[in-house]
Amino acid sequence: MSESDDHVVLWPGDPGTLPLDVRRALVALLRGPYISFRRDPLVWSALLAHEAVVRRHLGDLLLDLVIDADAEVAFSRNLEPGPDFDQAVPSVLRKAPLSFIDSALLLHLRHLLLQGAAQQERMVVGRDEIEAHMQAYATSSGHDQAQFGKRLTASIKRMREWSILLPTDTDDRWEVSSILALILTPEVIEGIEVEYERLRRGGTGDLPSADGMTEEDAESDDADSDGPDPDEPDTDETGLDETESAT
Template sequence: MSESGVPGPAGGEGTLSDVALWEGDTGTLREPSRRVLVQLLRGPYLSASRHGNLWTALLSDEDAVRSSLADLFLDLVIDHAAQVAFVRNTSADVDTPKVMRTATLTFLDTALLLHLRQTLLQEGGGRKTIVGADEVADQLQVYRGKDNADIAGFSKRINSSWQKMVKYGLLAATSTEGRFEVSPVLRLVFGAEEIAAVQTEYRRLAAEVEPSSAELLDTIEETE
């Protein structure tokens, strides 16, 4: 029983007197777990490599953190093998408010995401996946069109998509200039059904550009 006579929930939560950080603080999570919540809500993800202490706190208080997120209509997604976690709007078949904002992706944004995810899966889970903007841009040239019109404009669109991935934290600069690490969270972003639907549409569009371009998407399917 706490000094106020109100016990805190079990698990990673303590009594109100145990976890209070300031006068009038009625929170029930310990400080490390609160910081975990903040990072998860800020996004785009929490990882052991970038947030070591928070990752440890998450594993210690997973049930309590998950419960607090559920109060906000959010699901906690954890990949223990990749050591990453993120939150998303609940997928339950009920009418709930959408707390997390979603970003609208262009055709090229999605093509870039799929390529990065493919590269991540091909590398396996044992090491970091490092890519360069130029090499990725080369892989996306299949979407430029048969007439190769507006090369400069297409390059700008690729760069815009690239910068968007950096902004979202899906690409992170490394100590080597021009080289970026692909976030392991991309393994979890697309489910099997979503991948299949996107592949079907992109294969059709790629074939309209150039029949051999569909091979780019076939390789994605092979890594699933």
């Protein structure tokens, strides 16, 4: 590896200019859903040490960098141009649509996270607790009990793939990630509540998406009934490649 001013060459013919740790941080942010000190201290340290460089390179891709130094989490999202910019800006990251069950579960997890923050402790929740709470939404979901159970299982799986539910040493118990406080903003919560009211009145409408959720294969609540089998063995995978230290 050779280095000249700010140009770092990792191998002969390397077209890049950044140190390897900075490139890893950029890749982690692009792969998503987020990076954190807890999941990868080295990537997190590189991000903080080179925040301006990372932010500039993301900006070239029309992406914004969101960092919560207190929670030690960060993610990238589509850049919002200034109000005086009158040209169309493409969206780089596609937001995953939130189904009715996804939204209800996210609101519940956000509430649990607030409880944990008030007690200054991490919040851990079990599958049985989630299922008991979510039964209140079974009728409003428009599905029979079997369909609702299957879709709730799929929603829990998505929360794990998005790393909102983090694995613990106990099967079917997860820690609620602090990233949810950044993803589920007050504006998104307000939008969800408005749509809930419309649904209660018999209306229709799409539930809002949330920043940071960019899972390409996310299933909507209108998915075919042959979706994930609720009896399928559960795993602790998050949908991210841990060996690459992506997050």
